[in-house]
Amino acid sequence: MxxxxxxxxxxxLAAPLAAQAPRSTLDSGGDHVTxxxxxxxxxxxxxxxxxxxxxxxxxxxxxxxxxAPLHVGGLTIDLSPTKHVIFLLLAAxxxxxxxxxxxxxNQRQTAHKGHVRGFAGAIESIVLYIRNEVxxxxxxxxxxxxxxxxxxxxxxxxxxxxxxxLPYGSTATGNISVTATLALITFVVVEAAGMKAQxxxxxxxxxxxxxxxPLAMKLPMTLIMTPVEIIGKFTKPFALAxxxxxxxxxxxxxxxxxxxxxFTFGSWLVAPAPxxxxxxxxxxxxxxxxxQAFIFTLLASxxxxxxxxxxx
Numbered sequence: 001m002x003x004x005x006x007x008x009x010x011x012x013l014a015a016p017l018a019a020q021a022p023r024s025t026l027d028s029g030g031d032h033v034t035x036x037x038x039x040x041x042x043x044x045x046x047x048x049x050x051x052x053x054x055x056x057x058x059x060x061x062x063x064x065x066x067x068a069p070l071h072v073g074g075l076t077i078d079l080s081p082t083k084h085v086i087f088l089l090l091a092a093x094x095x096x097x098x099x100x101x102x103x104x105x106n107q108r109q110t111a112h113k114g115h116v117r118g119f120a121g122a123i124e125s126i127v128l129y130i131r132n133e134v135x136x137x138x139x140x141x142x143x144x145x146x147x148x149x150x151x152x153x154x155x156x157x158x159x160x161x162x163x164x165x166l167p168y169g170s171t172a173t174g175n176i177s178v179t180a181t182l183a184l185i186t187f188v189v190v191e192a193a194g195m196k197a198q199x200x201x202x203x204x205x206x207x208x209x210x211x212x213x214p215l216a217m218k219l220p221m222t223l224i225m226t227p228v229e230i231i232g233k234f235t236k237p238f239a240l241a242x243x244x245x246x247x248x249x250x251x252x253x254x255x256x257x258x259x260x261x262x263f264t265f266g267s268w269l270v271a272p273a274p275x276x277x278x279x280x281x282x283x284x285x286x287x288x289x290x291x292q293a294f295i296f297t298l299l300a301s302x303x304x305x306x307x308x309x310x311x312x
Contacts, residue, residue: 048171048249051082051083057168065080065081084170087163087172088160090163091159095156098123099155135147135150139308140305140308146189146193146304150297150301154296157173157182157292161290161293165285171252173244174245176245178245183240186300187237190236190303193308194307207226208221208225208226240299243296243299248288251281255282258277262275
């Protein structure tokens with residue numbers, strides 16, 4: 001059943017690609033000639049990049065509304081919705097629509113039966129695993145305050161990743177702007193955690209001052225290591241943004257490249273090999289969707305724990 005669903009998904013995914021395949025016409029001699037068109041140049045990039053069009057099953061491309069840009073000083077800001085914005089809102093709606101009812105069912109079943117079953121029990125198992133095995137061991141002492149943020153981060157990224165695996169879907173986490181924003185939010189939380197835990201000693205995470213060294217060593221070490229400390233602060237969110245972006249983009253490029261082989265050769269005789277390889281890549285992509293959400297949450301927990309370490 002799962003294999004059949006994946007094959008159906010691949011065929012639905014190939015539908016818009018087939019529409020972009022080269023059209024053939026007959027010349028005066030009766031031979032087939034490929035009609036030149038700009039749409040058959042690239043069938044991969046439009047799927048993994050953002051746009052102001054949304055692909056709707058059985059309808060085609062739907063133009064999203066365009067709003068007048070805002071002008072803030074010399075800066076022009078376009079707040080018009082795009083395809084990735086729609087899927088980010090959908091991921092947020094799924095977080096609310098799935099997790100809140102699961103939490104309500106969990107409380108109700110616990111009050112009446114003393115234990116949780118069904119879908120609420122499955123969500124509880126995931127939450128407890130992430131909390132007890134990932135967040136608390138890495139965040140450290142009194143880490144419960146960071147559990148809501150990190151769990152929200154995990155489920156939001158997970159739903160955004162999974163939406164990109166659906167036919168006509170789009171992976172918003174394959175957009176560097178999206179992953180950079182998630183990394184920036186995490187960076188703010190990490191630095192705020194360091195300020196709260198260390199107080200005035202937080203400055204030591206910026207200015208390197210080896211207190212156990214003689215003054216002759218302190219000054220040159222401070223001059224050399226302080227820029228390193230500052231760069232180190234920014235390499236963490238950079239790594240978070242690039243890791244998620246690269247991993248979510250690479251899988252879709254490979255999958256679409258395999259499916260496009262059918263239209264490149266222009267024959268369904270070569271279809272079985274790309275479809276079978278596409279099914280294998282899709283299974284791997286499903287695993288990667290969970291893995292990348294897990295790794296992002298794990299690294300965020302580690303970074304929070306590292307900056308809080310000096311206070312304990």
